[in-house]
Amino acid sequence: xxxxxxxxxxxxxxxxxxxxxxxxxxxxxxxxxxxxxxxxxxxxxxxxxxxxxxxxxxxxxxxxxxxxxxxxxxxxxxxxxxxxxxxxxxxxxxxxxxxxxxxxxxxxxxxxxxxxxxxxxxxxxxxxxxxxxxxxxxxxxxxxxxxxxxxxxxxxxxxxxxxxxxxxxxxxxxxxxxxxxxxxxxxxxxxxxxxxxxxxxxxxxxxxxxxxxxxxxxxxxxxxxxxxxxxxxxxxxxxxxxxxxxxxxxxxxxxxxxxxxxxxxxxxxxxxxxxxxxxxxxxxxxxxxxxxxxxxxxxxxxxxxxxxxxxxxxxxxxxxxxxxxxxxxxxxxxxxxxxxxxxxxxxxxxxxxxxxxxxxxxxxxxxxxxxxxxxxxxxxxxxxxxxxxxxxxxxxxxxxxxxxxxxxxxxxxxxxxxxxxxxxxxxxxxxxxxxxxxxxxxxxxxx
Numbered sequence: 001x002x003x004x005x006x007x008x009x010x011x012x013x014x015x016x017x018x019x020x021x022x023x024x025x026x027x028x029x030x031x032x033x034x035x036x037x038x039x040x041x042x043x044x045x046x047x048x049x050x051x052x053x054x055x056x057x058x059x060x061x062x063x064x065x066x067x068x069x070x071x072x073x074x075x076x077x078x079x080x081x082x083x084x085x086x087x088x089x090x091x092x093x094x095x096x097x098x099x100x101x102x103x104x105x106x107x108x109x110x111x112x113x114x115x116x117x118x119x120x121x122x123x124x125x126x127x128x129x130x131x132x133x134x135x136x137x138x139x140x141x142x143x144x145x146x147x148x149x150x151x152x153x154x155x156x157x158x159x160x161x162x163x164x165x166x167x168x169x170x171x172x173x174x175x176x177x178x179x180x181x182x183x184x185x186x187x188x189x190x191x192x193x194x195x196x197x198x199x200x201x202x203x204x205x206x207x208x209x210x211x212x213x214x215x216x217x218x219x220x221x222x223x224x225x226x227x228x229x230x231x232x233x234x235x236x237x238x239x240x241x242x243x244x245x246x247x248x249x250x251x252x253x254x255x256x257x258x259x260x261x262x263x264x265x266x267x268x269x270x271x272x273x274x275x276x277x278x279x280x281x282x283x284x285x286x287x288x289x290x291x292x293x294x295x296x297x298x299x300x301x302x303x304x305x306x307x308x309x310x311x312x313x314x315x316x317x318x319x320x321x322x323x324x325x326x327x328x329x330x331x332x333x334x335x336x337x338x339x340x341x342x343x344x345x346x347x348x349x350x351x352x353x354x355x356x357x358x359x360x361x362x363x364x365x366x367x368x369x370x371x372x373x374x375x376x377x378x379x380x381x382x383x384x385x386x387x388x389x390x391x392x393x394x395x396x397x398x399x400x401x402x403x404x405x406x407x408x409x410x411x412x413x414x415x416x417x418x419x420x421x422x423x424x425x426x427x428x429x430x431x432x433x434x435x436x437x438x439x440x441x442x443x444x445x446x447x
Contacts, residue, residue, distance in 0.1 A: 036122040043068045044120055046132035053134045053390055053417035055114075058107055061134045063116040065102040073100025074120075082117045086346040086398045090114075111140040113390060113397045133390040133417065135397065143402040145343040147375035154277065154370060155325060162287055165189055167295060171201065174228065180205050181235045183228060185251055186242065188291050194284030195248025197292050199226040202235035202242075203301065213306030213439050214240040214296040216322070218289060220313035220423075221270065221338065221349065223262045225251040237436070239308075240299050244292050246285055246314065270350035275363045280352075282339070282371040289322045297328055305442045306330050308435050312423040313338045313349070313395065316386075317373045320403055323384075324376025331383040331438045333431040334373075335423050336392055340399035342368035348395035374399075377406035384411040385434045387427050389419030 036042065049062030067074045074097055082092040083106040095102050095118075108114050115133040122128060148154070170187040182205050188197035203212065215234045217227070226245040234241025245251065247266060249258070273279030289309075296302060307329045309322040316337030323329040338349040343365050345355055352368045353360045369375065384407045388400040404413055412434070414427055 036124045036126065040069050040122075041071075042074075042120070042122060042128050044118065044128050044130040046116065046118060046130045048132055048134050048417065050134075051417075052415065053132075054138070054415070055134050055136050057111060057137050057140075058109055059136075060105055060107050061114050061136075063104045063106070063132050065104075065116075065118045065130060065132070067097060067100050067102065067120055075099060077120070079118050079120045081119070084115045084117070085112050086396055087115060087393065088346070108136045111137040111142075113138070115391070131391045133397070135390060135401075135415070135417075138397070138401045139405060141398055141401040141405060143341055143374045143406070145341070145369060145372075147372075147378070148366070148369050151370060151375060152379070158283075158287060159290055159325070162191060162290060163294075165191060167291065167298075169295060174200070176202065176232055176235075178232055178236065181232055183232055183235070186244075186295075188288075188295055190248070190284070190288055190291050193278075194287060197244055197288045197295070198248045198251055199242055199244030199292065200228045200231035200251065201240075201295075202228075202231040203240050203299075204235055204238060207301040209300045210303050212238065212240050212299075212301045212303055213308065213442070214299070214302050215242070215308040215310065215435070216289070216292055216296060217241075217243040218309065218311035218315040218318040218322070219244070219246045220311065220315045221246075223247060223249065223258045223266050223269075225249075225253065225258070228252065237432075239306075239439075240296055240302055242292055242296055244288065246318075248284070248288060271352065274352050275361075275367060277367045277370045280367055280371060285318065286321050286325065286371070289318055290325055293322065293326050293328065305445075306439055308333070308438070310431065310435070312336060313421065316395075317348075320373035320380075320384075321371070321376045323380035323382040324373075324378075327380070329380065329382045330442065331385070331435060332380075333385050333435065334403070335387045335427065335431070336389055336395050336421055337373055337386065337400055337403060338395050339371060340373050340395065340403045342372045346396055346398055348399045373403045374406055377403040378408075380407065381409045382407075383409050383438060385413070385431055386411070387414040387423070387431075388416065389422060390415070390417040391419065392421045394421035 044067050046065040078096050117131045119129045168189045171184040176183040183202040186199045186201040226243045231241045231243040272281040309319040310333035311319045312335035316334035317339035319332040319334045323332045340348045342352045353365045386404050388397045
């Protein structure tokens with residue numbers, strides 16, 4: 001499917017122009033500020049010489065950084081800089097500050113992201129650092145590692161095992177505090193070797209059979225309860241709505257409960273069992289999604305058409321995986337998705353594959369390929385909306401585009417040249433608008 005980049009920093013497939021959400025996003029430099037020992041406030045910020053920060057291969061990219069002290073341009077001194085491809089250094093050096101400005105440039109001979117990092121040393125020897133980045137033909141970025149030959153066989157076998165285990169839903173009514181909405185704490189059995197599904201399920205009261213779309217929200221990294229409020233929000237949009245926590249732990253416990261898990265039973269969970277595909281922690285996380293989707297689609301109110309999966313970071317990775325694992329998923333929202341391109345060496349959190357002397361651990365590399373969203377993206381025809389931060393060092397933009405470019409269905413991406421690893425409310429609103437438009441379009445297709 002052809003893609004094009006369009007104004008307002010949303011790129012999409014050509015065929016989706018009829019439902020473009022025309023939201024213009026402000027271009028505000030990412031400001032890094034720091035005080036020195038004397039109380040002086042320094043600010044350093046950088047931008048590219050194009051507001052959309054999109055360039056072609058071999059095209060010169062201009063970077064401009066501005067440095068101020070208590071609001072006034074720093075008139076002398078110098079900075080150090082590194083220009084890199086996806087964080088891998090291409091050039092470095094020193095640059096003299098001229099009336100508070102530092103002008104640099106670079107280019108790349110292949111698709112990827114060109115990043116410029118500038119560092120200024122304050123008088124008290126502390127360092128102030130800022131970044132700017134440019135996408136170089138990002139729609140041409142390819143993944144370097146293919147899926148394992150038995151990728152589909154492996155996951156089909158796991159789904160068959162899961163299907164042989166009764167769900168035995170445990171639905172405990174809880175307060176919704178919303179007229180016309182019912183909500184339940186939800187537990188679902190999974191494989192004996194993994195934790196159960198734990199979340200909240202909400203729906204409008206009195207809905208007719210086959211009348212409601214469905215939505216599943218999945219969580220970013222960390223350990224906490226499922227969100228009753230998010231489940232309710234989905235139901236208020238007229239959907240069967242489930243919000244599941246990533247670990248199958250109990251919901252709405254005191255904060256200390258989750259903090260203790262983070263320091264004990266679930267400490268370092270993201271790397272647990274990473275040497276083997278069936279012991280890797282994400283094995284259970286992905287299968288819990290499969291079970292939760294099966295539950296949603298088994299509800300008599302489900303319309304049989306719309307199944308939305310939405311998440312940010314680790315949740316973005318799960319959303320992509322969900323679509324690759326279940327063909328009923330009709331659209332995904334993947335905000336700054338993690339886990340992409342795990343074989344690396346440029347990869348997103350949690351950087352499963354360790355490298356020593358430039359070589360990856362072979363067993364971990366092989367296992368990681370079964371959990372990489374890049375591979376799941378190639379296995380879905382679902383629609384998709386992604387977001388990406390060009391200066392995101394947690395989930396680098398090249399890795400996000402590797403997954404995005406593997407999506408074959410209608411798709412669009414919110415490009416944020418000056419954003420790091422973030423999920424601001426306005427992007428959440430963009431995703432919600434796209435989901436609502438998808439629901440309406442699917443209804444018209446049925447009619």
